[in-house]
Amino acid sequence: MSEQKTMVQTSIALGEAHYLLAQGHDPEELKQRIGAAIHSGGAFVDFVVVGNRTVSAFLDGRERIILTVETVLFDERDTGDVEAPFGGSYDIDVNRIVEGLDPI
Structure with a gap:
């Protein structure tokens, strides 16, 4: 039996919105850009999510921001x-995926 491939996946919660970051996104670099946006009084921060789509969020420090890193099954489409791009909606509800209600 062959071992299943895995990958590290980062999710970001911005207020009530949740996004799964695409592979190749450096969470430390994203944290630096978020910090710079907040320090400047607010700015747009772009990041690529699963589905290979770009999200642009205006961050000014008033929103709750949480980054989570976990190991998941490998998805060769997530480049x-x-x-x-792939998939239908880029606004994936991470909670529904974790609960097994929505496939990626």
Whole structure:
């Protein structure tokens, strides 16, 4: 029996919105950009989510921001290439995926 491939996946919660970041996103670099946006009084921060789509969020420090890192089954489609999007909705509800209600 072969071992299942896994990958590290980062999710970000911005207020009530939850996003799964695409592979290749450096969570430490994203934290630095978020911190810079907040320190400047507010700015848009772009990031690529699962489905290879770009999200642009205005962050000014008033919102709750949580990054979570976990190991999940490997998904070869999750390349972070915005020129090759996949899936239907980029506003994936992480809670429903974790509970097994929505497939990625």
